[in-house]
Amino acid sequence: xxxxxxxxxxxxxxxATVRNDNSVYVVMKPIAEGxxxxxxxxxxxxRNHPVLARGMVVxxxxxxxxxxxxxxxxLECFHGWLxxxxxxxxxxxxIRELIIRYQERAxxxxxxxxxxxxxxxxxxxxxxxxxxxxxILRLTAKLQHTRNRTERRVIHAMIGxxxxxxxxxxxxxxxxxFDAPHPSDAVAPFWAGIAELKRRGVVxxxxxTSGLLAINRTGLxxxxxxxxxxxxxxxxxxxxxxASDPRYIAAKTVNSRLTGGGIHCWVFTDTD
Numbered sequence: 001x002x003x004x005x006x007x008x009x010x011x012x013x014x015x016a017t018v019r020n021d022n023s024v025y026v027v028m029k030p031i032a033e034g035x036x037x038x039x040x041x042x043x044x045x046x047r048n049h050p051v052l053a054r055g056m057v058v059x060x061x062x063x064x065x066x067x068x069x070x071x072x073x074x075l076e077c078f079h080g081w082l083x084x085x086x087x088x089x090x091x092x093x094x095i096r097e098l099i100i101r102y103q104e105r106a107x108x109x110x111x112x113x114x115x116x117x118x119x120x121x122x123x124x125x126x127x128x129x130x131x132x133x134x135x136i137l138r139l140t141a142k143l144q145h146t147r148n149r150t151e152r153r154v155i156h157a158m159i160g161x162x163x164x165x166x167x168x169x170x171x172x173x174x175x176x177x178f179d180a181p182h183p184s185d186a187v188a189p190f191w192a193g194i195a196e197l198k199r200r201g202v203v204x205x206x207x208x209t210s211g212l213l214a215i216n217r218t219g220l221x222x223x224x225x226x227x228x229x230x231x232x233x234x235x236x237x238x239x240x241x242x243a244s245d246p247r248y249i250a251a252k253t254v255n256s257r258l259t260g261g262g263i264h265c266w267v268f269t270d271t272d
Contacts, residue, residue, distance in 0.1 A: 025072035036095040076128040079107040144177040186240040193229040206256040213270035
């Protein structure tokens with residue numbers, strides 16, 4: 001294979017590619033290592049994969065020390081490799097974001113660089129097309145089962161790129177499940193109920209410290225029931241409270257001014 005080397009800009013990095021008259025191949029080791037992946041493990045995965053292995057070519061790349069053999073993947077198989085990566089397995093948040101950026105944009109950036117925006121590969125191998133279709137099915141199933149707003153948008157963007165790569169119209173995101181309520185929407189009834197109890201003069205704050213609001217979940221549920229307030233005080237609400245409001249401090253045991261002993265509470269700053 002001819003070794004015409006091109007460095008394609010991608011964000012603040014470059015992707016090394018090898019081009020001949022008909023095909024584009026991506027140099028894999030620098031990408032894998034840049035994504036915090038163990039190259040030997042990735043090389044083994046590619047070599048043993050029934051589809052990716054067909055797109056793997058070992059070619060000689062010029063370097064300061066002379067020619068160096070490098071593993072490359074055809075552009076179509078490179079895309080198939082990208083979508084098999086799991087960002088959530090990366091412990092470093094920067095690496096997670098980088099993997100997601102590659103999954104969302106790298107194939108399209110490379111394809112547009114070599115073939116021009118808005119075109120499609122003229123003759124994608126049937127194995128690559130099947131691999132992409134299978135990945136679309138896996139991602140749509142995942143999209144249907146998650147309600148995390150950010151995760152759903154990332155997955156839908158990946159599905160859109162995959163669909164365009166094989167000439168399909170991507171499905172609408174709302175046809176594949178729905179977002180969970182935004183935390184601020186989920187907790188609004190809670191704070192409305194707290195305000196109503198305060199208006200009625202109900203004493204439910206266990207905190208001995210001025211400016212803090214310590215709420216025992218079981219006791220609050222009883223007060224809500226007596227006041228005719230229908231609201232489920234479950235762990236899902238607890239997560240929403242922690243995520244949505246800077247008033248949240250901790251969930252911990254406090255020395256109650258109401259019972260005189262220790263009691264587990266959600267603790268917030270008290271704005272009233």
